[in-house]
Amino acid sequence: MTEIDWLERWRQGRIGFHRETPHPALVAEWPTLRVAEDARVLVPLCGKSPDLRWLAARGHAVTGVELSSLAVEQFVAQSSEPVTRWETDDFACVRQDAVEIWCGDFFHFDLEPTVPFGAFYDRAALIALPAPARQRYALHLAQLIEPGRVGLLITLTHGDPERGPPFSVDAAEVERLLAPNFEVTCLDRGEAADDGVEESVWRLLRRGPRDAG
Numbered sequence: 001m002t003e004i005d006w007l008e009r010w011r012q013g014r015i016g017f018h019r020e021t022p023h024p025a026l027v028a029e030w031p032t033l034r035v036a037e038d039a040r041v042l043v044p045l046c047g048k049s050p051d052l053r054w055l056a057a058r059g060h061a062v063t064g065v066e067l068s069s070l071a072v073e074q075f076v077a078q079s080s081e082p083v084t085r086w087e088t089d090d091f092a093c094v095r096q097d098a099v100e101i102w103c104g105d106f107f108h109f110d111l112e113p114t115v116p117f118g119a120f121y122d123r124a125a126l127i128a129l130p131a132p133a134r135q136r137y138a139l140h141l142a143q144l145i146e147p148g149r150v151g152l153l154i155t156l157t158h159g160d161p162e163r164g165p166p167f168s169v170d171a172a173e174v175e176r177l178l179a180p181n182f183e184v185t186c187l188d189r190g191e192a193a194d195d196g197v198e199e200s201v202w203r204l205l206r207r208g209p210r211d212a213g
């Protein structure tokens with residue numbers, strides 16, 4: 001699944017991953033992270049998810065990063081609030097209320113032009129990527145998040161490592177990819193649905209340089 005494939009999916013409206021309501025695990029588990037209200041939250045590969053507005057309604061400034069301009073335009077069209085637009089070398093950015101979306105490749109997104117993130121939220125971002133990109137993603141995420149900051153990660157398994165997206169990412173892979181830079185705690189492991197899909201929810205705490213490994 002390449003960037004071009006994602007853009008084509010959005011063009012054709014093949015976005016079965018999209019939810020119209022905030023993800024139940026976000027609603028249930030975010031408060032347990034005790035993220036300061038004024039913390040800016042990073043949402044990689046954000047699509048046009050209502051989770052962005054849910055986080056903003058908790059008081060957070062939110063920065064999403066999304067490849068598809070269609071997703072971004074569909075997101076801002078859901079509200080009548082004014083939209084501010086600006087561009088950087090790699091991104092076309094919009095801001096509406098407390099939500100910014102940077103449209104471009106997450107792997108080109110760096111901390112330089114923005115304020116530090118106080119927290120992050122990944123639903124269907126890690127699991128949207130094929131195996132080699134998941135490794136890159138885990139490292140890139142760690143570079144963007146300062147020691148001591150937390151995030152919520154939602155993954156799923158479906159038993160077929162070749163099939164995706166969403167790709168099946170099990171507990172061993174979550175540990176292998178993320179434990180070098182994050183303290184990984186499983187908050188919830190759902191019952192397998194009829195189709196064998198099982199969702200897991202993780203708390204990730206960015207390790208400091210001295211407690212890495």
Ligand SMILES: C[S@@+](CC[C@H](N)C(=O)[O-])C[C@H]1O[C@@H](n2cnc3c(N)ncnc32)[C@H](O)[C@@H]1O
Nearest residue numbers: 006017045046047049066067105106123124128
């Ligand atoms: C499975 S969807 C999840 C979207 C959103 N997190 C949600 O819960 O609805 C993955 C999204 O990542 C975007 N995407 C894929 N590769 C990307 C990249 N390299 N940089 C930024 N966005 C990317 C796709 O366009 C798609 O909207």
